Amino acid sequence: MKRLLDVVRVLLAALVLGWVVWRLGEDWTGLHLPEALHWPSLVLASASGAAALLGLAVLCAAGVRAAGLYRPEHRLPYLRMWLQSLFWRYVPGKVLLVAERIRLGGLLGIPKATSVVLVLWETLLLLAGATLVAVVAMPLVATLSPAPLVALALALGAALLLLPWGLRQAVARVPWLSARVPHLVLQVAPNSQLGLVLGYGVVWLFFGASFVFTCRFMGADAGVEAGLWFVVAYVTGMVVGLTPAGLGVREGVLAAGLAESVGSPEAVAFALVNRVLMTVVELVVIAGSTLVPMPDEDEAG
Numbered sequence: 001m002k003r004l005l006d007v008v009r010v011l012l013a014a015l016v017l018g019w020v021v022w023r024l025g026e027d028w029t030g031l032h033l034p035e036a037l038h039w040p041s042l043v044l045a046s047a048s049g050a051a052a053l054l055g056l057a058v059l060c061a062a063g064v065r066a067a068g069l070y071r072p073e074h075r076l077p078y079l080r081m082w083l084q085s086l087f088w089r090y091v092p093g094k095v096l097l098v099a100e101r102i103r104l105g106g107l108l109g110i111p112k113a114t115s116v117v118l119v120l121w122e123t124l125l126l127l128a129g130a131t132l133v134a135v136v137a138m139p140l141v142a143t144l145s146p147a148p149l150v151a152l153a154l155a156l157g158a159a160l161l162l163l164p165w166g167l168r169q170a171v172a173r174v175p176w177l178s179a180r181v182p183h184l185v186l187q188v189a190p191n192s193q194l195g196l197v198l199g200y201g202v203v204w205l206f207f208g209a210s211f212v213f214t215c216r217f218m219g220a221d222a223g224v225e226a227g228l229w230f231v232v233a234y235v236t237g238m239v240v241g242l243t244p245a246g247l248g249v250r251e252g253v254l255a256a257g258l259a260e261s262v263g264s265p266e267a268v269a270f271a272l273v274n275r276v277l278m279t280v281v282e283l284v285v286i287a288g289s290t291l292v293p294m295p296d297e298d299e300a301g
Helices: 002-026 041-065 072-090 095-107 113-142 145-174 175-180 188-216 224-240 251-259 264-289
Strands: none
Touching: 041 072, 041 113, 041 145, 041 188, 041 264, 072 095, 072 264, 095 175, 113 188, 113 224, 145 224, 175 224, 188 264, 224 264
């Protein structure tokens, strides 16, 4: 069964990527790009992307602190833990990402099961932050209705608040879990979770700004709508998880969402340029994080 699912995943990924390449090739003759590029916007796009990545690493450390697992001497290694694990998101399924997170978390005294829970919790916080940004931004885009996102925000908020309680109840009632996760914490106060959600909202603003500046680098008069659709597309690629880092899914959603305002081929072109830019920024930031020394295994725990 697992092999069948892997085959289906690869076929779906190939289908999505093939559609993006076909669509871009078909519309290439209608693609209107400027003769002169706006290089300051490229600098701002890169800076915004780097700020978003570093913000996510800082919020990871803040989550560790809120969960009661923080050690002051590891304040920089926590950042490396998140950033170095990010590299493995280019492998579909996020299995290697979680495995690397568990390995590095172990060096910092975080139990294996707790690392998995923290990854799940961060994902919910990330989704809640994206929903918050979308709810705030949607009224600024006249052609879109905020009602679906308001409902989604309420659902994510409820799931976020209930997660720690549900985990505690599960550990208390299920012997299999209690034997393997004896010190599972995540007893986080609602105001702490709200602060983290707001932080993730700021990160999404940086991601959206990176795409907007990428569009402006290529001559488009992009604004709130482009940034909003980028957040929606990024989340879609993250949730679907068919391709490495949402490759193809993000571009397809952007092509559909921005077709009327900037044109479908232009939207895909902007998304691909931003993808290349963010990949370079990610690799530079990740490489920089590896300069932070990690404690030896003998020192962990």
